[in-house]
Amino acid sequence: MPAQTPERPGTLRGPGCTDPEVRSPEHGTAGREWKSGGMATTVAVLGGGISGLAAAWELCRSDSGCEVTLLEGTDRVGGKLRLAEVGGVRIDVGAESVLARRPEALTLFDELGLADRVTHPGPAGASIVSRGKRWPMPRGTLMGVPSDPESVRGLLTSDEVDRLAREVLGEVVEGDVSVGDLVDRRLGNAVTDRLVEPLLAGVYAGHAREISAEQAVPVLAAAARDGRPLLDVARTAAAAAANGSAAGRPVFASLVGGLGTLPEELERRLAESGVDLRTSTVVRELGRDGDGWVVSTGPTTDVTQERFDAVVVATPAAPASRLLRTVAPAAASALAGIEYASMAIVTLALDGPPPAVLDGSGFLVPPTEPLTIKASTFSSVKWPWLAAAHPERTFLRASVGRHREESSLQRSDAELVEVALADLRRVLGELPQPSAAHVQRWGGGLPQYAVGHRARLAPTRDLPPGLALGGAAYDGVGIPACIASGRAAARAVLTP
Known part of the structure; x- marks a missing residue:
């Protein structure tokens, strides 16, 4: 039952009070500050x-x-920003980072006096799982669209890379289309399936062939309307990232103690x-x-x-x-x-420092892979502050659930932990048994554009x-x- 609050001016309460008279502005002004005569x-x-x-x-x-x-x-504020205790440590079980190349979050940190707590990921890179193997995340991609087709050879087959390099412009696109449909036409289905899908899933927990290009990747949508190659747009973006005003600056940020x-x-x-x-x-x-x-x-x-x-x-x-x-x-x-997508974050605590198999910041999983999890973050490797604060523990997490795939979430918390652990071992190999685990469900957590x-x-x-x-x-x-x-x-x- 909602917490009871003191009666206040302009408030009426009462059993069955579904349509009472509401006090007009001239009533109940006691205790309000008057400014400029009002x-x-x-x-x-x-x-x-x-x-x-x-x-x-x-x-x-x-x-x-x-x-x-x-x-x-x-019973709490914060929405998808949340800390929970895992193995005796309060850790993020919702969003864990912000995009540092947009100013709004960092500006808010400054206003709150939190600038000295801003932290960034360590140097370890992420990877993408393709055909059962982890491949380094290609550099210089624009939401999965490569600036250099050769950078994804291996992650994609030679035939798929050749198709990607021969971009098919076709007709100018009028109106909005899905990101996946646009990339399929121009660069081939494999680019959508193995590069675009895992990145978009990490943002929306959705499907590339249903998400609006105009809303999710507006520069690609603009290129489609103008008849420009997507590869050229990706090259321009990569050059700006390497040589522009943001060159050398971290892409992501968080707070020491957790974004929660x-x-x-x-x-x-x-x-x-x-x-x-x-x-x-x-x-x-x-x-x-x-x-x-x-x-x-x-x-x-x-x-x-x-x-x-x-x-x-x-x-x-x-x-x-x-x-x-x-x-x-x-x-x-x-x-x-x-529509909204539901998902769950499974956080695991391991005793001791990170095992050798946690050799990066984490990995993404395309929906073409026979796995339930869609991503994993090696939190103690990704965030140096966390490793320094708790050297006796290693934390990692896995995410489960995509839009309209709620069946993957229709398991108990214990079952989700076992599924996540099995998938992690399938990708990484040997992994110690966790000393603690936590499941955070986000029902209807992410809107679908x-x-x-x-x-x-x-x-x-x-x-x-x-x-x-x-x-x-x-x-x-x-x-x-x-x-x-x-x-x-x-x-x-x-x-x-």
Whole structure:
């Protein structure tokens, strides 16, 4: 049952209170700060994942002097950023890194005073499993599209490399297409199956032949529209990475102690800034009240309704759709069509330093391989801070689950651990028996950007004043993209 909160101005409670009269703005002003002759703007942020936390942070840093309330339905904030104890050590069991070549996450770290805790992966490289063998991750690829066909010889057969090198331009592409269909036509199915698929699966837990090129890899989509070779686009991107402003800079970053410490720090700082953070508070309904908004929370037998001047909805697409049914029906309909992929992270602890078989940062698995896991990260090898903090232990993890492949997750936690361990041994060879294991399930964790995603979501960009949306469903599933989305939504509701 949601935590009970003190009565507050503008709040009505009561058994069966499903449609009570809501107090008008002139009521219940005690305790609010008056600015320039009026009440402070009240803003509700619905959802306490990283997008909602970023929205709340943006709001409390603004010059508007607004009062912020953040409502989260589960018992914790952070969404897919989470720490759990494995073998006596708190470790990431959700997202573990951010893209360092986008500024949003690193900017947030700086604002929170966490710059001295920023850390990057070690030098060990990753690999891709192909025909039962691990091959070094090719350098200079653009979401799996090679800049040099020779760099993937071995991972692909000689015939497949020859087909790749003879790119077939064909007709100019009009409109959106899937990443896989585009690469199939231009470079051959093997490039999609063994290079593009594992990389996209690592981002979306989806399928390359269903994911929007326009949304997932816009530079490839633009090349298709312009009739330019994909290989040329990959070469240009590789040259920019090697010689441009980002040359020599790490691609990924995290925090010492784990990326899961970020929401913990945000929660602490938001509370210090006066944000009213409420977990275990399920939002049931969103309605209009003149120029404001009414947010209904709590069980059906004891509904709480509160009035706010503005609302940021930072929940996944399905709950957002339900909340928008009456106030923005076109946006609600668009969001209802977004599918999500479920997955699980299996984290294993081994006694002692990393065994010799953990000779890189991890590996990716194409769906063409007869394995259940789709990737593995050798955490203690990838993150030097973790190895230094816990030299007596080695941590690694495996991910299970792709879009519409929920059957792989219909196992007990113990069974998932055994499946993951069997697959790891199949790829790596001998591996010690773990001393501890943890399974973190992410049901409906990753939105799928189907072909036409951007156009389909056009109604979500045309909302009533004082209402904005943020989260992974819109313009990117990575942590920096979610931070940007949340902060943009916060700015939008403060714009007259």
